Amino acid sequence: MNEGTSATSQPVDAEDGESEGDDAYVHQPRSSPPSRAPTGEGTFDWRGWLLVGVIVFAFFVVPGAILVLPEAQGFIGTLGLTLRDAYLVLPLVPAFLLAAVAVWAAVRSRSS
Template sequence: MVTPDAESSGDDAEDDGGYVHRPSGEPPKQAETSDEFGWEGWALVGMILVGFLVIPVAILVLPAAQGVVRSLGLTLRAAYLALPLVPAFLLGAVAVWSALRSRRS
């Protein structure tokens, strides 16, 4: 769309479609950011610690705790497969929850 006040140079390679930039003189507004970590951030840190410290230690002591594993109705192999899934699901849930909560704020 060409406006009547736009000058045409006749050069199609340089044609900008009649757009004329008229700045308003105001600087662009910066989005508000927060430097606070918040308790959502600490929840994520806690889940990472569970995933990298608690679960590996639990996997190491799992053979010694076979009685507890059997009382839960699991075999040792099933416990080895299920134990790493716990922090994976929890970390995913906390990350999605935290992202949705930060978008709302």
């Protein structure tokens, strides 16, 4: 490396382009790691569990329900739907839930 450049962050004089050695950054590592996890940002509370629940519903419950639709034609008929209607409507439920949770999370993150 040249004398004017180094791996540390040093202020550069605008007139002559030489660095000043007196104001060089010196890294001083911590003596001990933090004793406990930070609170607030990054914690997993009921909002996280709501998202997990919606994802489990979208990826496990609804596909399982689609698999058993032919056996549940009687129940589907009581709802006023045909089998074709059920195949079209059932995937929309998790789509709307995931969209609602995504919009809610985005609005919540902007307000805080």
